[in-house]
Amino acid sequence: MKEKGGEFVWFDGKFVKWEDAKVPVFTHALHYGTAVFEGIRGYAAKNNLYIFRLQDHMERLHRSAGVYSISLNYSAKELASATVELLQKNKMKESCYIRPLTFVGLHGIDLNVTKSSPTHTVIITFPFAKYFKGEGIKVCVSSWRRINDSTTPPLAKAAGNYLNSIMATQESKRNGYDESILLDLSGNVSEASGENIFLVRRGKIYTPHLADSALEGITRESAIKIAKDLGYEVTERPISRTELYMADEIFLTGTAAEIVSVSSVDGHVVGNNGKEGPVTKGIREMYEKIVSAGAKEYMNWLTPVWQT
Ligand code: PMP
Structure with missing residues (x-):
């Protein structure tokens, strides 16, 4: 895994430079694990980049958020379009990994996460090849x-x-x-x-x-x-x-x-x-x-x- 991915991160609807995509130290998710995420792959093939089961991943993100009453302010369809736009903006042509993440933001030490607790959503992309090396x-x-x-x-x-x-x-x-x-x-x-x-x-x-x-x-x-x-x-x-x-x-x-x-x-x-x-x-x-x-x-x- 690379420490730096594409030039931009999609952050609450905006394209933000990787270096500027930061969160405060009091972010709830850092303290309590209150985040839901996805792992998606893009495959370079036939002069294009193909994202595998993009909509299905975004729908699962919604189901995961729902279990914890973490509000997700973008529909699966919006997140899918944002991912395509982000990869275009990052000029991604090689096989890559896509990480959407929705997390609870500043919510003090309150464990009562509700639909009105503040949340943020990011999408991160980075080049990615094989996970396990070798066969078997x-x-x-x-x-x-x-x-x-x-x-x-x-x-x-x-x-x-x-x-x-x-x-x-x-x-x-x-x-x-x-x-x-x-x-x-x-x-x-x-x-x-x-x-x-x-x-x-x-x-x-x-x-x-x-x-x-x-x-x-x-x-x-x-x-x-x-x-x-x-x-x-x-x-x-x-x-x-x-x-x-x-x-x-x-x-x-x-x-x-x-x-x-x-x-x-x-x-x-x-x-x-x-x-x-x-x-x-x-x-x-x-x-x-x-x-x-x-x-x-x-x-x-x-x-x-x-x-x-
Ligand atoms: N189980 C766990 C615990 C995982 O983290 C993953 C990876 N997301 C999977 C199974 C496989 O899920 P998927 O095929 O959707 O990547």
């Missing part, structure tokens, strides 16, 4: 449990939720792994620190249902649609830790990570040799074709930035 990542099951709907709801993509992901990530990196898988409070698999998880057994695909301990990933939903269109059966059901050790294939999905194959879990090699299996490969290749504007039937998932 090594994961562990974290000793930390995933947050739960009964505490801080994971269905909302809220800043505060990421402290849980940070604990899990720190532990996994300390122990030499690339990523961590968290179990929910009942001991079933929920998701990775920043991705949803799928496994393949005997040609069928399984993923945890989203009852109460995982984010409604947009890449997850895209992968399910792609898998079904490719003719695979996808079942959402509870998944135990041991099933990860028995899986033929495992892959993670997320905006940053995209579709990435898992080579081992807690040192147990996935499948025969830990290499990306045929099901994961088929879905990943289709996803890559879609985001690079190579699949006509999925073009409605892409928003072009430049008029050609």
Whole structure:
């Protein structure tokens, strides 16, 4: 991740220079995590830049804000147009990451955030390539449990939720792994620190249902649609830790990570040799074709930035 992104940041409806996009130290979100955000990718392809599922991300931002009564003063459509304009203003031609963020501003030490609490919305863009380097990542099951709907709801993509992901990530990196898988409070698999998880057994695909301990990933939903269109059966059901050790294939999905194959879990090699299996490969290749504007039937998932 770069420390400086595009020249401009969209800040409450204005284009502000990156250096000038600042907040006061008493900003509520800095103290209490009262912010909701999105992570979106733009893909350079065919002489254009295509934003993946832009409107869907902005709608999820609205749902996340709603959970915490954080008022968001711009419609999903307005935010989507602002993103396109910002990328144009930043002359962005290369693949990039887009970070919309809505946060509670000056609200003292008052924990009663209501629809009338002051909020701000920013959109930040910066060039971005691969999140995980290399093919096939090594994961562990974290000793930390995933947050739960009964505490801080994971269905909302809220800043505060990421402290849980940070604990899990720190532990996994300390122990030499690339990523961590968290179990929910009942001991079933929920998701990775920043991705949803799928496994393949005997040609069928399984993923945890989203009852109460995982984010409604947009890449997850895209992968399910792609898998079904490719003719695979996808079942959402509870998944135990041991099933990860028995899986033929495992892959993670997320905006940053995209579709990435898992080579081992807690040192147990996935499948025969830990290499990306045929099901994961088929879905990943289709996803890559879609985001690079190579699949006509999925073009409605892409928003072009430049008029050609
Ligand atoms: N779970 C968590 C905890 C995440 O942070 C992310 C990344 N946004 C995901 C899942 C994947 O979601 P998406 O596919 O919408 O990026």
